[in-house]
Amino acid sequence: MPTAKKSYSTGAFWFVAPAMIVLLVVGIIPLLFALWTSFQQFILPKVHFKGAFAGIWPIFDAPFVWLSNYRDLLFDESFRDALGRSFLFLIINLPIQVILGLIIALLLHRPGHEWLKNVTRIALVIPMATTFAVVGLIGRLLFNGDFGINNYFWNLFFGHKMEWLADPNLAFVSISIMDCWQWTPFCALVLFSSLTMVPIEIEEAAKLETDRWWHILRKVQLPFLLPGITAILILRTADILKMFDVVFIMTRGGPGAATELISIYIQRIGFRSFEQGMASAQAIVLLIITIILSRLYIRFIYREV
Amino acid sequence: MKSENSTPKVNNEHLRYRPKPNIGHLLVLLLIIVFCVFPFYWMIATSLKNQQDILSPTPKFLFSPTLENYQRAVSKFDVALSLENSLIVAVTTTLLSLLLGTPAAYAIARFEFKGKKDLWFWFITNRMLSPIVLALPFFILARNLKLLDSQVVLILIYLTFNVPIVIWICADQFRNIPKELDEAATLEGYNSFSIFWRIGLPLVAPGIAVSAIFSFIFSWNELLYALVLTRKYAQTAPVVATSFMSGYELPWGQIMATGTMIALPVIIFSIIVSRQLVGGLTMGAIK
Numbered sequence: 001m002p003t004a005k006k007s008y009s010t011g012a013f014w015f016v017a018p019a020m021i022v023l024l025v026v027g028i029i030p031l032l033f034a035l036w037t038s039f040q041q042f043i044l045p046k047v048h049f050k051g052a053f054a055g056i057w058p059i060f061d062a063p064f065v066w067l068s069n070y071r072d073l074l075f076d077e078s079f080r081d082a083l084g085r086s087f088l089f090l091i092i093n094l095p096i097q098v099i100l101g102l103i104i105a106l107l108l109h110r111p112g113h114e115w116l117k118n119v120t121r122i123a124l125v126i127p128m129a130t131t132f133a134v135v136g137l138i139g140r141l142l143f144n145g146d147f148g149i150n151n152y153f154w155n156l157f158f159g160h161k162m163e164w165l166a167d168p169n170l171a172f173v174s175i176s177i178m179d180c181w182q183w184t185p186f187c188a189l190v191l192f193s194s195l196t197m198v199p200i201e202i203e204e205a206a207k208l209e210t211d212r213w214w215h216i217l218r219k220v221q222l223p224f225l226l227p228g229i230t231a232i233l234i235l236r237t238a239d240i241l242k243m244f245d246v247v248f249i250m251t252r253g254g255p256g257a258a259t260e261l262i263s264i265y266i267q268r269i270g271f272r273s274f275e276q277g278m279a280s281a282q283a284i285v286l287l288i289i290t291i292i293l294s295r296l297y298i299r300f301i302y303r304e305v
Numbered sequence: 306m307k308s309e310n311s312t313p314k315v316n317n318e319h320l321r322y323r324p325k326p327n328i329g330h331l332l333v334l335l336l337i338i339v340f341c342v343f344p345f346y347w348m349i350a351t352s353l354k355n356q357q358d359i360l361s362p363t364p365k366f367l368f369s370p371t372l373e374n375y376q377r378a379v380s381k382f383d384v385a386l387s388l389e390n391s392l393i394v395a396v397t398t399t400l401l402s403l404l405l406g407t408p409a410a411y412a413i414a415r416f417e418f419k420g421k422k423d424l425w426f427w428f429i430t431n432r433m434l435s436p437i438v439l440a441l442p443f444f445i446l447a448r449n450l451k452l453l454d455s456q457v458v459l460i461l462i463y464l465t466f467n468v469p470i471v472i473w474i475c476a477d478q479f480r481n482i483p484k485e486l487d488e489a490a491t492l493e494g495y496n497s498f499s500i501f502w503r504i505g506l507p508l509v510a511p512g513i514a515v516s517a518i519f520s521f522i523f524s525w526n527e528l529l530y531a532l533v534l535t536r537k538y539a540q541t542a543p544v545v546a547t548s549f550m551s552g553y554e555l556p557w558g559q560i561m562a563t564g565t566m567i568a569l570p571v572i573i574f575s576i577i578v579s580r581q582l583v584g585g586l587t588m589g590a591i592k
Contacts, residue, residue, distance in 0.1 A: 011412075011416065011496075011497035011498070012412045012415075012416035012417075012418040013418070014408075014498075015408040015409060015411055015412035015416070015497075015501070016408070016409045016412045016413075016418070016424070018404075018405050018408065018409070019405040019406060019408070019409035019468055019472065020409070020424070022405055022464055022468065023427065023464070023465065023468060026461050026462060026464055026465050027427070027431070027439070027465045029446075030439050030442040030443050030446060031438070031439070031442065033442040033445070033446060034438065034439075034441055034442040037441070037442065037445070044445075049449065052449065056446065056450065058445065058446065058449040104337055107330065107333055107334060107337070110330060112327070112330060113330060113331055113334060116331065116334050116335070116338075117334065119338060120334050120337055120338055120341075121579070122576055122579065123337070123338040123341040123342050124337075124341055125572070125575050125576055125579045125582060126341050126342060126345050126572055127341050127344075127345070128575075128582070128586075129522070129568075129571050129572045129574075129575030129576075129582075130345060130568050130571070130572065131525065131526045131542075131543060131546075131564075131567050131568045131571055132526055132528060132543075133526075133528050133542075133543035133546040133547060133567070134348070134543075134546065134564040134567050134568040136546070136547075137348070137546055137549075137560060137561070137564045138344050138345070138347070138348050138564070140550060141347065141348060141351060141557065141561065142344060142347065146360070146362065147359065147360050147361065147362055147364075149347060149364045152362070152363065152364050181340070181341075181344060185341060186583075186586065189582070189583045190583055190587065190591050193583055193591060194591065227590070227591065228591050231587050231590050231591050235432075235433075235586075235587060238432070238433035241433075241435055242433075242434070242435040242436065244435075244436070244437070244528065244529050245528040245529070245543065248528070248532075248547060249546065249547050249550060262435075263435045263436075263437045263529070266435075266437045266441075267437055267440075267529070267533075270437070270440075270441050270444075271444070271533060276441060276445065279441055280441050280442065283435075283437055283438040283441050284438075286435055286437070286438055287434065287438050290430060290433045290434050290435065290438075291430060293433050294426065294429045294430040294432075294433050297429055297433070297590075298425075298426070298429060301587075301590040301591075302429060302588065302589075302590045
């Protein structure tokens, strides 16, 4: 038996090594390079290539400014605004998605109409599986000011049309609506699978005690829902910090900066203003936020290691 | 004896609590279905209309469908090329991820080793990380290696999120294989690689299929990396989708036809793995 054990532990290295090496090369080295760039005044059109260290690590004549990018971004209002906008987006949309998701989950959990409930569960997959870029295209179609169907119904009920994507506030509302369309189903399915974990005997016994569904929700189902809700909170927070595709296609961050969420903002600084050094510093700050979130995620949800 | 049998039976009658199927429940379920499906349906409907029907201020629910938009979209060089690029990149990165990920998943399920915790932390962080963080340095590195606008650079960077998803799904499957099977195989003289190759892999084939579908979906959907790292020849379908939205007279029908061609395969795949979808999107925290 000891021989078997020994072969196990030496074996592990060869099993894991290929994946580890590749992830190191494509994941960690770029991160270190971003950290390195973030200490420089790196403006892409202005720097010159000086040669490469070890063949892959390019060296440029960008002046080292150490922490000054970080100091600048601390006082940079547009960065704070973009981060604030992301959190505003989160605070507005997350409660809507969780509450609507919970209602849908309860309706799916409720007995009766079994066939229709199966159809609903398949229908719920459609928004979350739609390619993000295509969700943006659909948003442009639905919210078009001239022939968009949303404006048609708005006109029918309120007697006038609105410039959904041209008005700063309405553009923010429009991307929020598309986000709710895409991610409420995710909340619904997560919470539905939590509801199915409630032991059937406990739930049926509770139903004999009370007719009120909210009593059952609070006393019986809530403890089982909590891990799902926590997972949604953390994952949606991360997803909104990542959010790029839908907004980029629907509004490009505009009008003005009305819908410029953090990832869109950093993309603009890095690839439309070409201030790679500054953008890298911002990305590193975003990475630190992400690492804190991941720690929370592991502490509260993911205990399996 | 008779009473002993009948008492639990009576209780069971009570326990079989079923509210009557009610009409309100039915209507709300229908409403949910309509809300989920309508925007997608509207895209498909628009893709089948002519420009005049699309631009009509009163939406046309009834129209004579035409496939003209699809023919035009596909005949455009960049749309056809981008779909081909997307397919090549997604398939290659999926295969590579399986090749790299399945042995690592096996090791995580079966062996104890140093750094296992760090590996998991790296996966979870990857799930949370904004692609812009990697896209910035990757752009400069790829530019210097003359890899910009190539399929290779996309395949490489997509490994950063696909290898973790393969490892997570497959590790979960490998854990379910009884350890006795390994021990028996060891007695037969199998080494750990042949146990993995000849016993482990065939038993987790369904898990491999699921992780392949996930990996394909994530790669097919990816936009930010592709937008930053490609210019012309290696553009993927979502990048081409972004390029439509400039200029005045937009070819809406062709745009929606392209959107349909991009989204439909993914939706079909997702419905196939819909049981595992929630688990996949939460990295297994919720199943």
